[in-house]
Amino acid sequence: MLADDQQQPSNDPAGGAPRRRATIHDVAKLAGVSRQTVSRAVNDKGEIDPGTKERVLEAARLLDYRPSRFARGLVRKGTVTAGLVIPDLMNPFFPEVAAGVLEAAERRGWQVVVWDSRTDEAREREALDVLSHQADAVVGYFKNPDDVLARHLGGVPLVLLERGPQQTRFAAVGIDAAAGLAAGLAHLVHAGHRRIGMLDGVHGPAPRRQAFLAEVRRHGLPVDEGWIAMCPEHSVAGGEEGMERLLDTRPEITAVFGFNDLIAVGAMRAARRRGRTVPGDLAVLGFDGLSLGELVEPGLTTLHIDKRQLGRLAVEQVARLRAGEEPMSGADAWVVPELVVRSSA
Amino acid sequence: MLADDQQQPSNDPAGGAPRRRATIHDVAKLAGVSRQTVSRAVNDKGEIDPGTKERVLEAARLLDYRPSRFARGLVRKGTVTAGLVIPDLMNPFFPEVAAGVLEAAERRGWQVVVWDSRTDEAREREALDVLSHQADAVVGYFKNPDDVLARHLGGVPLVLLERGPQQTRFAAVGIDAAAGLAAGLAHLVHAGHRRIGMLDGVHGPAPRRQAFLAEVRRHGLPVDEGWIAMCPEHSVAGGEEGMERLLDTRPEITAVFGFNDLIAVGAMRAARRRGRTVPGDLAVLGFDGLSLGELVEPGLTTLHIDKRQLGRLAVEQVARLRAGEEPMSGADAWVVPELVVRSSA
DNA sequence: AACGCTCACGTGAACGTTCACGGACCCCCG
DNA sequence: CGGGGGTCCGTGAACGTTCACGTGAGCGTT
Numbered sequence: 001m002l003a004d005d006q007q008q009p010s011n012d013p014a015g016g017a018p019r020r021r022a023t024i025h026d027v028a029k030l031a032g033v034s035r036q037t038v039s040r041a042v043n044d045k046g047e048i049d050p051g052t053k054e055r056v057l058e059a060a061r062l063l064d065y066r067p068s069r070f071a072r073g074l075v076r077k078g079t080v081t082a083g084l085v086i087p088d089l090m091n092p093f094f095p096e097v098a099a100g101v102l103e104a105a106e107r108r109g110w111q112v113v114v115w116d117s118r119t120d121e122a123r124e125r126e127a128l129d130v131l132s133h134q135a136d137a138v139v140g141y142f143k144n145p146d147d148v149l150a151r152h153l154g155g156v157p158l159v160l161l162e163r164g165p166q167q168t169r170f171a172a173v174g175i176d177a178a179a180g181l182a183a184g185l186a187h188l189v190h191a192g193h194r195r196i197g198m199l200d201g202v203h204g205p206a207p208r209r210q211a212f213l214a215e216v217r218r219h220g221l222p223v224d225e226g227w228i229a230m231c232p233e234h235s236v237a238g239g240e241e242g243m244e245r246l247l248d249t250r251p252e253i254t255a256v257f258g259f260n261d262l263i264a265v266g267a268m269r270a271a272r273r274r275g276r277t278v279p280g281d282l283a284v285l286g287f288d289g290l291s292l293g294e295l296v297e298p299g300l301t302t303l304h305i306d307k308r309q310l311g312r313l314a315v316e317q318v319a320r321l322r323a324g325e326e327p328m329s330g331a332d333a334w335v336v337p338e339l340v341v342r343s344s345a
Numbered sequence: 346m347l348a349d350d351q352q353q354p355s356n357d358p359a360g361g362a363p364r365r366r367a368t369i370h371d372v373a374k375l376a377g378v379s380r381q382t383v384s385r386a387v388n389d390k391g392e393i394d395p396g397t398k399e400r401v402l403e404a405a406r407l408l409d410y411r412p413s414r415f416a417r418g419l420v421r422k423g424t425v426t427a428g429l430v431i432p433d434l435m436n437p438f439f440p441e442v443a444a445g446v447l448e449a450a451e452r453r454g455w456q457v458v459v460w461d462s463r464t465d466e467a468r469e470r471e472a473l474d475v476l477s478h479q480a481d482a483v484v485g486y487f488k489n490p491d492d493v494l495a496r497h498l499g500g501v502p503l504v505l506l507e508r509g510p511q512q513t514r515f516a517a518v519g520i521d522a523a524a525g526l527a528a529g530l531a532h533l534v535h536a537g538h539r540r541i542g543m544l545d546g547v548h549g550p551a552p553r554r555q556a557f558l559a560e561v562r563r564h565g566l567p568v569d570e571g572w573i574a575m576c577p578e579h580s581v582a583g584g585e586e587g588m589e590r591l592l593d594t595r596p597e598i599t600a601v602f603g604f605n606d607l608i609a610v611g612a613m614r615a616a617r618r619r620g621r622t623v624p625g626d627l628a629v630l631g632f633d634g635l636s637l638g639e640l641v642e643p644g645l646t647t648l649h650i651d652k653r654q655l656g657r658l659a660v661e662q663v664a665r666l667r668a669g670e671e672p673m674s675g676a677d678a679w680v681v682p683e684l685v686v687r688s689s690a
Numbered sequence: 691a692a693c694g695c696t697c698a699c700g701t702g703a704a705c706g707t708t709c710a711c712g713g714a715c716c717c718c719c720g
Numbered sequence: 721c722g723g724g725g726g727t728c729c730g731t732g733a734a735c736g737t738t739c740a741c742g743t744g745a746g747c748g749t750t
Contacts, residue, residue: 023706034730066500069479071706073415074735095440102461113458116447134414155411265640295610297642368736379700416736419705
């Protein structure tokens with residue numbers, strides 16, 4: 001029984017054939033039964049004599065037989081595979097989103113194949129080229145514009161993460177940056193800050209920057225391009241580097257909003273290295289709510305978002321698309337950040 | 346061209362049939378050509394008139410046709426899918442291993458379906474039940490014993506992460522805990538510590554505990570079960586909680602080794618909360634080398650391991666298994682930790 | 691005019707399963 | 721002895737592609 005033939009790489013006892021995978025036919029022949037009986041044995045359905053079943057199973061083991069998932073999938077419908085494209089696994093934000101996707105997918109009996117695009121547009125396209133053939137739907141983060149995505153998608157449904165619905169013709173789930181920054185800026189302003197900079201992470205009029213600018217103006221604070229430094233890196237190092245520049249161009253700032261928590265942490269470190277205390281000389285506000293934020297000194301005040309929920313929502317969007325329903329839009333597809341006040345601001 | 350029919354959920358213009366997916370036949374019929382011509386068009390091979398190609402593509406678009414990956418996989422060999430089972434996506438350690446797996450898999454043209462077992466043995470088995478049908482090989486972390494794994498594996502090759510080769514009959518890649526702890530303990534002893542505790546993460550004689558005990562004894566230091574506290578949680582909170590207990594039972598310790606960096610960080614926090622300074626009153630040594638360790642205050646001295654490399658190695662093991670070669674063993678399949686000295690010890 | 695070549699396209703077969711049948715056999719009961 | 725019912729097993733067909741051919745039209749060459 002339960003032979004310890006595991007991991008023995010070689011079947012092929014005669015040392016002959018060039019190693020073709022055994023099929024159900026081979027097993028049937030060896031066991032002296034029909035395909036159907038083999039099928040009954042390996043899928044243990046009823047209608048089979050325990051004796052023959054054992055014989056068949058033994059034969060299968062001997063030949064190292066494993067049913068072809070393709071042949072099986074062809075006749076049995078219902079195996080759903082979703083593709084997930086993640087830009088940066090080193091940023092703790094994304095694994096948590098992925099966890100939400102995985103959780104929701106598993107609950108539906110779907111499987112998820114994951115691609116790491118490393119925020120590279122070419123790699124995004126490669127991922128899509130593969131997934132468009134192998135997946136029934138794709139969800140992920142993409143920098144490529146809609147039409148490029150569509151071209152590499154070949155008709156598979158796509159759910160965009162992080163983009164507001166109005167900015168894309170695809171289904172999407174996103175973050176209500178406006179609501180988040182309203183709360184965040186209110187907090188800073190209430191604490192007396194009037195010269196607030198930003199460490200942005202993406203070029204152009206992206207939601208977080210837009211929301212930041214809107215809130216800054218709403219409070220009547222001074223602002224122009226000089227108050228915003230770019231951090232292409234989206235990491236602690238990137239944040240440090242951006243903060244250095246920001247302190248050079250606008251040394252008068254008393255508070256800074258980071259595109260994400262990693263950048264915000266970097267900002268704190270750079271500021272302290274330049275002799276500024278946090279939050280005394282400089283208040284720092286993050287965005288994401290990584291658990292890292294409460295480990296760091298001082299604790300990072302941040303706009304916490306429910307990343308797992310984001311992932312779950314994305315899967316639900318996929319489900320709607322597949323069912324032919326209208327995808328959620330507006331508030332239903334948005335997760336709103338919650339201000340978590342710690343020591344940094 | 347490039348119609349903006351994307352994301353339009355409905356084909357089925359007559360409002361009739363109960364939504365069967367269009368096949369290559371349907372497209373052929375609509376375009377008035379044969380299957381083969383459709384195939385030529387969608388895979389853009391040669392031997393087709395540009396005019397008919399356009400007609401076929403248009404028909405395909407109309408019917409929302411996408412080739413069945415099963416039918417295709419059945420006839421075209423060569424699509425390899427690996428399963429990856431991860432215990433805890435919230436621990437930054439594992440995403441980094443996953444990144445290595447993804448990287449190596451992509452380089453080989455494989456795809457990876459990921460499962461989150463949440464360190465639950467039942468969920469591990471569920472993952473295997475699915476992956477044994479859908480994947481050509483599995484790599485991952487498992488708590489289940491070998492025979493259980495084999496039973497749920499149904500013959501698919503398995504590569505174990507984190508287990509030393511001698512402890513399993515499967516192929517494996519792992520960490521040379523002995524070498525790591527030799528360096529780590531030497532560092533602590535050199536700094537004058539003689540009463541060293543451990544915050545362990547797994548029950549029983551696991552490699553890290555064994556290596557710890559061996560080194561402690563080699564240096565002639567006192568030790569017994571009381572010097573080791575369990576942290577079932579493998580998180581910062583788990584480390585805090587374990588440290589509390591350890592300080593209760595062995596208040597005389599001057600240094601502590603944490604099963605991983607998360608636990609070690611928890612230990613630092615708990616110790617400081619109890620009024621001990623780090624590293625003054627208590628030195629803390631971690632294991633993993635998370636980037637989080639340099640963000641925390643004081644910086645965590647730790648045994649850094651190349652997690653990406655670990656993932657890459659695992660994929661290479663899979664490749665060997667599939668090729669019928671002997672898997673690597675011993676040093677080739679081990680990654681050895683490197684002591685990174687920061688402030689905590 | 692016969693030949694050959696290229697181009698565009700179609701035809702059976704194969705890939706490896708499962709599903710819906712149908713048939714053989716045995717046992718028991720009237 | 722005839723049937724009724726159960727258990728076990730086998731036989732086409734179907735799933736949706738691609739591959740290896742085959743075919744006919746068109747065109748140029750000798």
